[in-house]
Amino acid sequence: MHEENITRINLNGKEYILIGTAHISKYSAEQVKEVIEAERPDSVCVELDQQRYQSIIEGTKWKEMDIIQVIKEKKATLLLINLAVSSFQNRMAKQFGIKAGQEMIQGIESAKEMGAELVLADRNIQVTFSRIWGNLGLKGKSILLSQIIASIFSTETISEEELEKMKNQDTINAILNEFTETFPQLKKPLVDERDQYLAQKIKDAPGEKIVAVLGAAHVPGITKEIHKEHDLKQLTVLPPKSNWPKIIGWSLPILIVAIIAYTFFTNPSAGFGQTISWILWTGSFAALGAIVALGHPLTILTAFVVAPITTLHPLLAAGWFAGLTQAYIRRPSVKDFERLSEDVFSVKGFWRNKVTRILLIVMIVNIGGSLGTFIGGMDVIKTFLQNF
Secondary structure, eight states, X not given: OOOXXXXXEEETTEEEEEEEEOTTOHHHHHHHHHHHHHHOOSEEEESOOHHHHHHHHHGGGGGGOOHHHHHHTTOHHHHHHHHHHHHHXXXXXXXXXXXXXXXXXXXXXXXXXXXXXXXXXXXXHHHHHHHHHHTOOHHHHHHHHHHHHHHHHOOOOOOHHHHHHXXXXXXXXXXXXXXXXXXXXXXXXXXXXXXXXXXXXXXXXXSSEEEEEEEGGGHHXXXXXXXXXXXXXXXXXXXXXXXXXXXXXXXXXXXXXXXXXXXXXXXXXXXXXXXXXXXXXXXXXXXXXXXXXXXXXXXXXXXXXXXXXXXXXXXXXXXXXXXXXXXXXXXXXXXXXXXXXXXXXXXXXXXXXXXXXXXXXXXXXXXXXXXXXXXXHHHHHHHHHHHO
């Protein structure tokens, strides 16, 4: 058995065998099989959380997801991020004929064959993204979303040199690598915290001999962190939400309504003009967003009608209503989900697919509504000052 990429640790009467794998390497999967069969461990830890494990086990079941429920639960952005990860993996698979994550699948299968306990050792991917998101300001969030969208539309091929670099990273790290260079504070939630979480889960795995299947990038950190105690609850706490967005979110609409009400009281015709201006600016920009995303005529109408109201309520968004309308009228089929991995390779496909069309509508209508709010608000204040 080759000891290359294998780290052995003896701690508190237990033996830990860490296999540093490459997520896009056929050799890694073969080595995982060989090590587990030779060592016959009590437990096998894999660098997966429950969500990613389910997607591997259930295969195409994710294709049956309810897009309407996704919008209602406000998970459209998360779906877009997952889509970017999927697109990134599929692009590599298409270029190099490699199936990403094969070594994790092998770890699951070998654990079952050996009768070993399977431990899902990684932190929930949604918690990781939430902690990343919580470390970003408005500028950082805008850059991250733009990079995610750019990665979906990207047609660039991956060089052999870049492929070798990726062999030492997990998929999330590979996608966000350039981004963490711009925002170094993100290394903590993306890499350091996951090293701590993985180390504790591996250490707590049942039995005296444990094999852990890990991305090579995590092995040095885990080798250090496994000698310490880590609070898993603390590592999965979602970051507290700032009160400022709430304060601004409620203050702005209250100010707009108060200005219009006061203007109505002092000059009814000017107040009426302010109201019409608000409706036209917010409604038109939201509707324009639906048009850009090639929404159904009723979707466009919905965006226009709800935007003047939703822009005055921080807990509502015009994009959600427009997206729900589009989803009811043009509900995606299983085939749309099946074509996702191919459609996201082209701009035409992205607009053609019913799933991504709905996501675009939610996002672009919300952006349009925000622009309309800013311009409409300025117009309302301008009229108020002229009459004051």
